[in-house]
Amino acid sequence: MRQEDLYINKIDWLTIVIYASLVIIGWFNIYAAVYDEQAAMSIFDFSINSGKQLVWIGTALLLITLIMVADYRLFENLSLVLYGIFLVFLLITPFFGKEINGQRAWFEIGAFRLQPAEFAKFATALALAKLMERPTFDLGQTKHQLQALLVIMLPVALIMLQPDTGTAMVYTAFFIMLYREGMPQHYYVIGLSFITISLLALGIENNLYIVVGVAVLVLILIMLGKKKLGRIIGFISLGLIIIGYTYSLDYVVSKLPEHQQNRIMVLFNPDLDPLGVGWNVTQSKIAIGSGGLMGKGYLEGTQTKFDFVPEQHTDFIFCTLGEEFGWLGSLVVIILFCALLIRLVFLAERQKNRFSRVYGYCVISILLFHFMINIAMTIGLFPVVGIPLPFFSYGGSSLWSFTILLFIFIKLDSHRIQLLGRMG
Template identity: 70%
Template sequence: MRESDIQINRVDWVTVTIYFALVMIGWFNIYAAVYDGQAEKSIFDFSINSGKQLVWIGTAIMLITIIMVADSRFFENLSLVIYILFLALLVLTPFIGKEVNGQTLSIGFGNFRIQPGEFAKFATALALAKVMERPTFDLSKKNYQAIAFGVLFIPVILILLQPDTGTAMVYFSLLLMFYREGLPSVFFLLGFGLVAIVLLALGIENNLYLAGAIVVVTLVLIFLGKRTWQRTVAFSLIGLGLIAFIYSIDFVVSKLPEHQQNRIMVLFNPNLDPLGVGWNVTQSKIAIGSGGLFGKGYLEGTQTKFDFVPEQHTDFIFCTLGEEFGWVGSFVVIALFVGLLYRLIFMAERQKTRFTRIYGYCVVSILLFHFMINIAMTIGLFPVVGIPLPFFSYGGSSLWSFTVLLFIFIKMDSSRATQLGRLG
């Protein structure tokens, strides 16, 4: 049997089936999001978003074909080259890109444009897998931590310069892969602790109360244990550092663009300016809630049909699903995403090389972050940061980048027997 036949037989068709199921359900919902009650334009009409998305789907299938016929070693051997290429595109984007709403995110010619920040996700995943693949690479050691964090944070800094806070946040999801590969738990405890303090500082109107609580906890910790001057000084410095961190949060938030400040304020006060900055989230929650158990029916959503929710075909596509297919439809899509993530974890754990396993966990981390944050945005549990729902939201760059990210791993997984042969 030829090697190509072995690889085809080893393709994880469960994952491929879930991918196409999400893409097609998303396509129908994109049509629903632009449907205005008139049957004049069909779902195949290229003048509306559903027709344009069909073109992106067709080209995505072409990308899948190219990836699946390529040698899996191509992605491993050229991983750092691909990474450097997209770093160069990120550097060029603010200078040659198109500015929209104060952000310069895309580059291209004419109507054909891509967002390098979206594609740099899979490039960063490949680069991390490459630099971390050596058996001696140990994330418990500071020098290796510096290398891994350096590869991760370079694209983050370049994307923040565009500025695109939402996309930059996605890269932090790769810390989940770091944890799987041995990053000490103290980093995550520290991270979760700082996130909790930020949320408390933003949610509590007077930071003096939070600062007072930190002083009390610090004193309790000092007097509970053995009272040595070293221990007292250490806890005192930590307490003072946390208080300084609390009061720096307002300063940092004040430097964000006004629309981002408003989104943070709305998260903690949903009733703040419901006809202005809170409009999107309020209408999204109304749409999802009005769907009930089984929904209003396909193309029958009133919130959707009358354009109450802005950007409903992109960032808020999930509320279209909730309104027209209800809790049951939402549950089915969420189950598909959960099933996909579970399958990817299973695939990552069965890999024969560290490179492929690391890349697989990068795929899991990125998709999990997008899935959780997008849905959290639509129901008001997270600020609106422009995070699309993978394979579901409208957009060529989004669909292409997620497709490439996923199918590179599917290709690698299908070649695992060959990888084992090379290792032997």
């Protein structure tokens, strides 16, 4: 058998089929989100978003071709170079980027816009894989933990200069990969604890309740534990830290831009301002709920037709699916995403080369984060932070970046035998 035939046989076609299915379904839903019955424009009309998305899909196919014909060693060899290049792009974006809705996050090229922060995700994933492939790298050691955190936090800091809080949040997804690679569990226990405390502090108007609750908890811990002075001091100190944190969090939130404060308040009280800051989420939930079991039919969504949901072709594309295809249609798409993620876990676990495995789990982490947060956002379980649904939402930057992210891993997986040989 020729080497080319062997390579083609090693490509994971199932993952490619799922990817293509999501892109095509997303494209039809983008058309539904901008469909005008009176204008009767074709889905191929390049003056509307579905036509523009078709251009992005076509160019994404070109990117896929370039990735699949490239030498698989190229991605590892250029990983740090690509990371450095995109750090430079992120650095200059706040100064030379186009300002949209108070953010300088895009470069405008003719009628199209590119968002460097989207592409920096795959560059950061490659840099992390390169850093962690060393045989001596151990996430149990503090210095190696700090090195990994530095790689993650540098793009986050530069993205916050734009400022783009939603995109910056995505980089926290890399902690899923770090957990798989051996980051000590107590960091995650502490992190989840502070997230819980944060939700309580933001959701409960009077912090006095939290103070009383923490005091009672500290007393219970002291009574259950050995009554040594050090243990008592430790529990009391922990209680004071939690109380101090809740009040400092209130202060930090009060310094956020007004629109971000409003999004947080609407999360805990959806009826606070249904005609104002809560409009997007309220209309999104109405659209999804009105679809019922089977949906209203393709291009028949009334909430969609009359533009009740702003940004429906991008961040809120899922509510178009829910209204026109109902619970069953939404379930099919969710199953497709879950199938993709499960398949990627299988591919990542069969890698014998640490570079490929780490990169694979970076891909899984980013896609999982986007998938969960976007859908949670559209049904009111998470603040509106402007995170697109992978392969589904309108936008060239997101489609290109997710395509590159995924197909680099598919390329590495198809050469896993050669990569194993390099290890020997």
